Amino acid sequence: MADEKPNCKVVLANNIAKSLLEEVHAGLQKIDRKPLLVGFLASADPAAKVYADWTGKTCEENGFQFELRTLDREDLEDAILVANTDPSVDGIIVYYPIFSSRQDQYIQQLVSLQKDVEGLSHRYIFNMYQNIRFLDPEEKTKKSVLPCTPLAVIKILEYLRIYNTILPYGNRLYGRTVTVINRSEVVGRPLAALLANDGACVYSVDIGDVQQFHRGEGLRKRRHEVVEKPGWTLENCLPLSDVVISGVPGEKYKVPVELLREGAVCINFSSERNFDSGKVKEKASIYVPAIGKVTIVVLLRNLLVSHCAEQDG
Structure with a gap:
């Protein structure tokens, strides 16, 4: 027995995701409609399409609405600005890479703070690096969204x-x-x-x-x-x-x-x-x-946080 090698526990993401999903489902019970996530696909990268399809499947299986909008990358900027002002849209996700340049960073900053479920807005990134955990540090009612x-x-x-x-x-x-x-x-x-x-x-x-x-x-x-x-x-x-x-x-x-x-x-x-x-x-x-x-479930969690913050606001 002394020569027996110790056992390594292999932990699969699916098992971890299940416990997080319970938290998400409990949150869904407290709101009056299914939050809508809009995905923008303007990338030719096959992995981006796979991620988009996976996002949609996970949303629909877990009580969220998902709408994938496939478009030319030159039309993306205007489409995001329209979604920012659409009250029926609770969250926005953009699938990268698009331009594979600093222009992608510009696109990240177009998504409104209230609908940024990926935590890529400058305010969220600033808070993350500065260790500021709330958008309202005094009241501590609105959590700062973290990258998925x-x-x-x-x-x-x-x-x-x-x-x-x-x-x-x-x-x-x-x-x-x-x-x-x-x-x-x-x-x-x-x-x-x-x-x-x-x-x-x-x-x-x-x-x-x-x-x-x-x-x-x-x-x-x-x-x-x-x-x-x-x-x-x-x-x-x-x-x-x-x-x-x-x-x-x-x-x-x-x-x-x-x-x-x-x-x-x-x-x-x-x-x-x-x-x-x-x-x-x-x-x-x-x-x-x-x-x-786990990353996909964290995205849903961020969407729920954004939706509830908007409702409270």
């Missing part, structure tokens, strides 16, 4: 009880060390900031460098700060990390499992498998191979 994929990872960590609920809200990752492999503006960097704002020491690993996100010793700072780690690589980060989260968009990339700390929690948010599923089970205590289904 980073929030999905947070919800997974809560489900796995990586968050310590004995500690005060906002400090529940204190003492945890996390490595995030990916520093994209859409997922990797926001995720590192969110984790650090909750108290974790986060190593953000990109192609050329490593940055450390943290709130200072003893959580002295209200929001995270970023420190460059010259000369650091994954070899420095992985042996220190309780949790390793990877989202490298390439089928050839694999996290070097031999560097993982024994019993680490490993989460993959790339569409490709960043962990060798056989090897990672020999080292990790928990492995989450994909998060897509």
